[in-house]
Amino acid sequence: MHFSPVPLHIPDGFLSIPISIICWAITIITLGIAISRTNKALGEKQVPLMGVMAAFIFAAQMINFPVAGGTSGHLLGGALAAIVLGPWAGMLVMTAVVAVQGLLFQDGGLLVMGANILNMGLVTAAIGYGLYRAVSNQSKAVKLSVAGVAAWLSVMAGALFTALQLWLSGTSQLGIVIPAMLGVHVLIGLGEAFITVAALSFILQTRPDLLGEDSESAKGSRAWVAVGGIIALVVVWLSPLASADPDGLNRVAMDIGFFNTAQTGEGLLAGYTVPFFADAAASKIMAGVIGVIVVGAIIMLIGRGMKAKS
Amino acid sequence: MPVTHVINSFEMPECDGDVLSVKDLHFSYPDGHAALHGVSLKLCRGDKVALVGPNGAGKSTLMLHLNGILGGRGEIEIAGKRLTRDNLPVIRAMVGLVFQSPDDQLFSPTVFEDVAFGPLHMGLPEIEVRVRVDAALEAVRMSSYKNRLSHHLSAGEKKRIAIATVLSMKPSLLVLDEPSAGLDPRARRTLINLLRELPITMLVSTHDMVLVKELFPRTIVMDEGRVVADGLTHEILDDEELLTAHGLEKP
Amino acid sequence: MHFNAFDRYHEKESFLHRLDPRVKVLVTVIYIISNALLPDGAWLAFISAWMFLITANLLSQLGIGYTFKRSIIALPFALIAVTVLFSIPGKPVSTFQFLMWDLTITDAGFLRFVSILIRSWLSVQMAILLVAVTRFPDLIHALEHLRVPVILTTIIAFLYRYLFVLTDEVLRLIRARESRSAAVAGNRSGGGVRWRAKVAGNMAGQLFLRSYERSDRIYNAMLSRGYSGHLYTLNPHEMKSSDYFVTAFVIAVIFIVQLIGRL
Numbered sequence: 001m002h003f004s005p006v007p008l009h010i011p012d013g014f015l016s017i018p019i020s021i022i023c024w025a026i027t028i029i030t031l032g033i034a035i036s037r038t039n040k041a042l043g044e045k046q047v048p049l050m051g052v053m054a055a056f057i058f059a060a061q062m063i064n065f066p067v068a069g070g071t072s073g074h075l076l077g078g079a080l081a082a083i084v085l086g087p088w089a090g091m092l093v094m095t096a097v098v099a100v101q102g103l104l105f106q107d108g109g110l111l112v113m114g115a116n117i118l119n120m121g122l123v124t125a126a127i128g129y130g131l132y133r134a135v136s137n138q139s140k141a142v143k144l145s146v147a148g149v150a151a152w153l154s155v156m157a158g159a160l161f162t163a164l165q166l167w168l169s170g171t172s173q174l175g176i177v178i179p180a181m182l183g184v185h186v187l188i189g190l191g192e193a194f195i196t197v198a199a200l201s202f203i204l205q206t207r208p209d210l211l212g213e214d215s216e217s218a219k220g221s222r223a224w225v226a227v228g229g230i231i232a233l234v235v236v237w238l239s240p241l242a243s244a245d246p247d248g249l250n251r252v253a254m255d256i257g258f259f260n261t262a263q264t265g266e267g268l269l270a271g272y273t274v275p276f277f278a279d280a281a282a283s284k285i286m287a288g289v290i291g292v293i294v295v296g297a298i299i300m301l302i303g304r305g306m307k308a309k310s
Numbered sequence: 311m312p313v314t315h316v317i318n319s320f321e322m323p324e325c326d327g328d329v330l331s332v333k334d335l336h337f338s339y340p341d342g343h344a345a346l347h348g349v350s351l352k353l354c355r356g357d358k359v360a361l362v363g364p365n366g367a368g369k370s371t372l373m374l375h376l377n378g379i380l381g382g383r384g385e386i387e388i389a390g391k392r393l394t395r396d397n398l399p400v401i402r403a404m405v406g407l408v409f410q411s412p413d414d415q416l417f418s419p420t421v422f423e424d425v426a427f428g429p430l431h432m433g434l435p436e437i438e439v440r441v442r443v444d445a446a447l448e449a450v451r452m453s454s455y456k457n458r459l460s461h462h463l464s465a466g467e468k469k470r471i472a473i474a475t476v477l478s479m480k481p482s483l484l485v486l487d488e489p490s491a492g493l494d495p496r497a498r499r500t501l502i503n504l505l506r507e508l509p510i511t512m513l514v515s516t517h518d519m520v521l522v523k524e525l526f527p528r529t530i531v532m533d534e535g536r537v538v539a540d541g542l543t544h545e546i547l548d549d550e551e552l553l554t555a556h557g558l559e560k561p
Numbered sequence: 562m563h564f565n566a567f568d569r570y571h572e573k574e575s576f577l578h579r580l581d582p583r584v585k586v587l588v589t590v591i592y593i594i595s596n597a598l599l600p601d602g603a604w605l606a607f608i609s610a611w612m613f614l615i616t617a618n619l620l621s622q623l624g625i626g627y628t629f630k631r632s633i634i635a636l637p638f639a640l641i642a643v644t645v646l647f648s649i650p651g652k653p654v655s656t657f658q659f660l661m662w663d664l665t666i667t668d669a670g671f672l673r674f675v676s677i678l679i680r681s682w683l684s685v686q687m688a689i690l691l692v693a694v695t696r697f698p699d700l701i702h703a704l705e706h707l708r709v710p711v712i713l714t715t716i717i718a719f720l721y722r723y724l725f726v727l728t729d730e731v732l733r734l735i736r737a738r739e740s741r742s743a744a745v746a747g748n749r750s751g752g753g754v755r756w757r758a759k760v761a762g763n764m765a766g767q768l769f770l771r772s773y774e775r776s777d778r779i780y781n782a783m784l785s786r787g788y789s790g791h792l793y794t795l796n797p798h799e800m801k802s803s804d805y806f807v808t809a810f811v812i813a814v815i816f817i818v819q820l821i822g823r824l
Contacts (some may be wrong), residue, residue, distance in 0.1 A: 009638075010638070010684060011638050011681050011685055012593050012596070012597070012680070012681055012684035012688070013596065013597065013677055013678070013679075013681025013682070013683075013684050013685075014641065014642065014677060014681060015597075016597070017594070017597050017598060017808075018595070027757035031710075031713070033573060035710050035712055035713070038712070039712070039760070044788070044789065044790030045780050046714075047712065047715055047719075047790075047792070048719065048776045048779040048780045048783060049773070049776040049778075049780070050716050050717060050719075051715060051716045051718070051719020051720060051722075051723070051776070052727075052772050052773075052776035052779065053773075053776070054716050054719065054720035055719065055720045055722075055723035055726070055772065056727060056768060056769055056772035058720060058724050058727070058728070059724065059727035059728045059730065059731045059768060060731070060765045060768055060769070062728060062731050062732075062735075063731060063734070063735070063761050063765055063768070064761065065754075065757040065758055065760065065761035066757060075761075075765060080765075084769070092712065092713065092716060093716065096713065096716040096717045096720050097634070097711065097717075097720065099713075099717060100717060100720050100721065100724070102688075103688075103692065103697075103700060104569055104645055104692055104697060105569070105636075105719075106634055106685050106688050106692075109593065109681075109684060109685065110590060110593055110684075110688055111593045111594055111597055111684070112592065113795075121574055121751075130778060142803045156793070166641055166642075170645070170673075171642050171645065171677060172641050172642060172644050172645065173640065173645070173648040175648075176644045177641065177644065180641075190566040192760070193759065194725065194754075194755065194761070194762060195757030195758060195761050195765055196762070197760045197762065198758060198759045198760075198761065198762015198763055198765070198766065199762045199763075199765040199766040199769060200766075201762070201766075202762065202763050202765075202766025202767065202770075203766050203769060203770065206766070206770060207770060207773075210773070265676045273611050280653050291816075294812060294813075294816050297809075297812055298809040298812055298813055299807045299809075301805045301806070301809035301812070302805065302806060302809045303805075304800070304805045305802035305803070305804070305805030305806045305809070306802065307802075308800060308801055308802040308804075308805060
């Protein structure tokens with residue numbers, strides 16, 4: 001029995017290679033920073049804490065509550081993790097959750113795991129923590145209401161990022177995928193907000209020290225407020241715009257040369273001379289080079305195999 | 311198969327605390343709750359001692375002091391070495407602490423990784439680590455479980471592996487917190503036999519008075535952060551007044 | 562529920578089970594990348610990739626259809642790609658009405674849609690096979706060898722270990738809620754959505770605190786065994802000659818599949 005809380009886990013095959021690689025790059029860089037920050041800022045105690053918290057998020061995603069008409073509310077947990085553990089540790093925890101879901105349960109693919117971590121782990125943590133940090137010194141009521149909004153927006157942001165990646169990969173049409181993804185997640189986000197607020201208020205009642213002044217939760221840099229605010233603005237501003245005028249977004253993307261056309265089928269890089277994508281002489285040369293590399297790799301591996309034997 | 315064990319009349323040995331010596335230990339938790347009020351006790355090589363007392367008596371708190379996880383006021387010596395911040399790593403290798411919940415003790419995915427954790431963190435070379443893992447698993451009769459996954463084990467199996475995780479560090483003192491809690495009768499019997507055979511000094515906190523009677527020649531009673539009795543088990547178990555006063559029952 | 566619900570590994574004595582986990586991870590990733598690189602409508606290459614998958618199934622001794630039976634999990638996501646059926650310009654194949662829209666499926670759109678599904682379907686099967694023939698702790702070791710930072714692999718190892726413990730706790734909480742969710746005949750039961758959400762949130766909070774306290778105890782257990790902030794692991798894996806040969810062979814085969822896809 002395993003619940004996939006939100007239809008955000010992209011399987012392999014739905015994102016193009018360039019988009020997958022770009023998402024991996026963003027994810028790896030962010031995680032690199034997160035690791036160096038957690039190494040510096042947090043004590044040795046954080047390692048088992050983050051590990052058990054990852055299991056907690058995984059298990060908490062199984063908690064559901066009936067909403068209406070057979071649908072049920074679930075927790076994704078990115079905002080909650082970041083608020084309680086601080087943004088960097090929250091990101092690492094969510095990364096482990098998404099990684100295990102993809103690796104062990106095929107809930108989300110491997111090549112696209114960079115994108116899944118980005119959407120469900122990094123964006124949600126950044127926006128969730130950023131908005132909360134803005135009011136982390138305020139009264140309990142303010143904190144909780146902002147946490148609710150942050151949790152809702154974190155799901156919306158994850159959905160928006162997912163939709164954009166699908167569109168840039170040429171898997172889905174912008175005018176449909178954005179309203180569809182965001183529409184579905186308006187409700188899912190409400191579930192997220194309810195559970196996050198209730199869980200936080202439970203923690204504030206029983207262990208206020210965990211969210212107090214000396215906690216990781218209150219120590220994050222103020223810069224997160226800006227990060228969270230920017231992502232929130234992008235979601236709030238881009239969503240209606242993209243839904244109302246998808247061609248507009250298409251045009252902008254073309255103008256800045258991000259890709260040539262969304263609907264040729266190949267998506268990003270369709271018109272570029274990349275090996276296997278075009279007939280240009282350059283790509284033939286590239287193909288040759290790749291061939292040499294492949295043959296070289298095979299010979300090297302066989303060589304190692306012989307060595308290991310002898 | 312139940313083993314009957316006759317407690318012979320047992321003379322308290324002359325003991326200068328060559329394995330463990332605790333002197334006047336005080337400790338309060340950060341929230342102000344005072345858990346230990348001047349605890350003193352001594353253990354000698356080969357002693358197998360039960361530590362009994364009601365919940366909240368300070369047994370677990372005392373145990374957490376023995377390898378420096380908690381640091382209270384007072385003096386602790388392990389095999390003649392004074393416990394200080396500087397020699398914590400050495401002390402931790404000498405005192406094997408087995409926690410009550412094996413799910414907390416076994417935190418690695420596989421049995422091998424868990425039993426190897428201690429030796430690896432002591433900085434031993436790989437070959438030595440492997441030798442010790444094999445020996446520790448052999449000592450708890452779980453050699454065939456080396457490559458098993460921790461979450462596949464039964465409660466009794468987890469308990470025995472938990473003991474192996476500290477045996478692999480070759481401690482001079484084994485400290486167990488509630489080892490028989492939550493075990494079914496057969497697993498409990500296996501554990502009792504195992505503890506009896508282990509040739510190692512041990513201090514065992516427990517509520518299981520049958521276990522105390524069967525296994526430990528000496529018993530220490532704690533209540534409200536103090537040692538209230540320390541003596542031969544059969545004498546303590548015969549002292550009904552003492553037992554009642556501290557919420558214990560004669561088995 | 563029992564732990565088996567989360568275990569994907571199937572104990573067998575097969576060639577694939579014995580392969581070094583690094584090789585298995587690498588081969589799986591290369592295979593998935595290769596699928597993503599194949600152009601739309603490269604039917605022959607898709608079939609070759611499928612043959613490769615079936616061969617792997619056979620070598621695993623899990624049965625030729627092992628991964629096939631479990632491969633439907635990614636299907637619901639196909640809905641996301643449905644729009645390409647209509648949105649890519651091409652020769653109309655079929656036109657029909659759906660609610661208020663006139664939808665025309667084009668040949669190019671159809672080609673792309675089917676290609677996306679095939680890529681996804683093949684890739685997910687290989688990932689299923691990977692965890693069926695590799696114990697998860699070995700997979701974590703493979704990630705360590707492949708230079709995934711040790712802090713991440715450690716968190717993943719903890720997650721895997723405590724996933725079983727904590728989901729058991731969740732199920733106990735859910736059962737406790739269910740057993741008290743009674744209804745009086747004639748009364749509407751269950752309270753409002755907000756109330757239900759609050760109950761779920763309290764369960765999450767409760768679980769959080771229990772987990773938090775557990776992590777304290779685990780930390781103590783680690784400390785008492787010499788942990789001081791550094792993590793050491795001992796990985797019992799060593800690449801054998803056969804592992805290198807298999808990797809080389811697979812790269813060659815994948816390369817040929819790619820060539821087939823472009824001819």
